[in-house]
Amino acid sequence: MKLIDSHCHLDSEQFDADREAVIERALAAGVEHMVAIGSGDGPPDLEAGIRLADRYPPLYATIGVHPHDASKATDETYRRLAALAGHSKVVAIGETGLDYHYDHSPRDVQRNVFVEQMRIARDARKPIVIHTREAWADTIALLTEHWASSNLGGIIHCFSEGPREAEQALAIGFHLSFGGILTFPKAVGVQEAARITPSDRLLVETDAPYLAPVPHRGKRNEPAFVVETARKLAQLRGTEPAEIARTTGDNFRRLCLSMS
Ligand SMILES: [Zn+2]
Numbered sequence: 001m002k003l004i005d006s007h008c009h010l011d012s013e014q015f016d017a018d019r020e021a022v023i024e025r026a027l028a029a030g031v032e033h034m035v036a037i038g039s040g041d042g043p044p045d046l047e048a049g050i051r052l053a054d055r056y057p058p059l060y061a062t063i064g065v066h067p068h069d070a071s072k073a074t075d076e077t078y079r080r081l082a083a084l085a086g087h088s089k090v091v092a093i094g095e096t097g098l099d100y101h102y103d104h105s106p107r108d109v110q111r112n113v114f115v116e117q118m119r120i121a122r123d124a125r126k127p128i129v130i131h132t133r134e135a136w137a138d139t140i141a142l143l144t145e146h147w148a149s150s151n152l153g154g155i156i157h158c159f160s161e162g163p164r165e166a167e168q169a170l171a172i173g174f175h176l177s178f179g180g181i182l183t184f185p186k187a188v189g190v191q192e193a194a195r196i197t198p199s200d201r202l203l204v205e206t207d208a209p210y211l212a213p214v215p216h217r218g219k220r221n222e223p224a225f226v227v228e229t230a231r232k233l234a235q236l237r238g239t240e241p242a243e244i245a246r247t248t249g250d251n252f253r254r255l256c257l258s259m260s
């Protein structure tokens with residue numbers, strides 16, 4: 001079984017003591033690639049993911065400004081993002097989007113910075129990775145207005161909504177990436193969304209170090225644990241984990257590496 005963890009924060013200080021061992025454990029568990037999300041601590045540092053991907057061959061990277069850090073973005077940030085988008089290991093722009101749960105940046109600033117990053121991704125011909133929390137309606141409205149016509153697609157990372165929202169995201173060309181929440185017993189809406197998502201739109205992720213799947217729930221998450229989410233997804237869809245690994249791997253390569 002060869003899995004791809006489509007979203008993890010390997011730059012997190014929680015991995016400073018054992019990052020190499022974490023990557024080794026993932027490879028040993030069958031995780032052949034990991035996407036190091038590059039939002040880091042936000043601008044001016046936009047290279048948190050690239051630094052890791054340059055160092056560790058199994059890693060890809062993204063670049064982007066997390067909605068939490070939207071108020072740190074400047075014109076220089078956008079120039080830098082546009083320049084870094086051409087790096088050979090950068091597979092997508094993000095995570096970007098809207099977070100109305102924490103509201104670490106004002107909502108109008110979050111929306112502006114989100115739209116700017118869609119423009120950069122469109123110019124770079126790269127997909128986008130979306131973070132959305134308690135902001136579903138605004139997220140879909142902005143994606144519909146500013147992104148859908150690009151036909152570049154993207155990923156709703158850590159998909160945490162229900163089947164109705166899944167349909168909305170699928171209708172504008174998105175892939176849905178399921179993480180540890182899928183394994184939580186009370187996450188029935190997310191589980192139903194995972195059941196109805198077409199197999200060519202599925203991805204899996206950890207969002208490590210956050211949101212570890214059962215049976216690691218509450219502990220530090222790491223890419224090796226994506227196996228548990230793949231297992232749950234297989235169970236929900238009446239298939240085998242190896243089949244989930246094959247289809248999600250194909251989907252990732254088609255979307256992010258432009259391979260079919
Ligand atoms: Zn996120």
Ligand SMILES: [Zn+2]
Pocket residue numbers: 007008009037095207
């Ligand atoms: Zn994340």
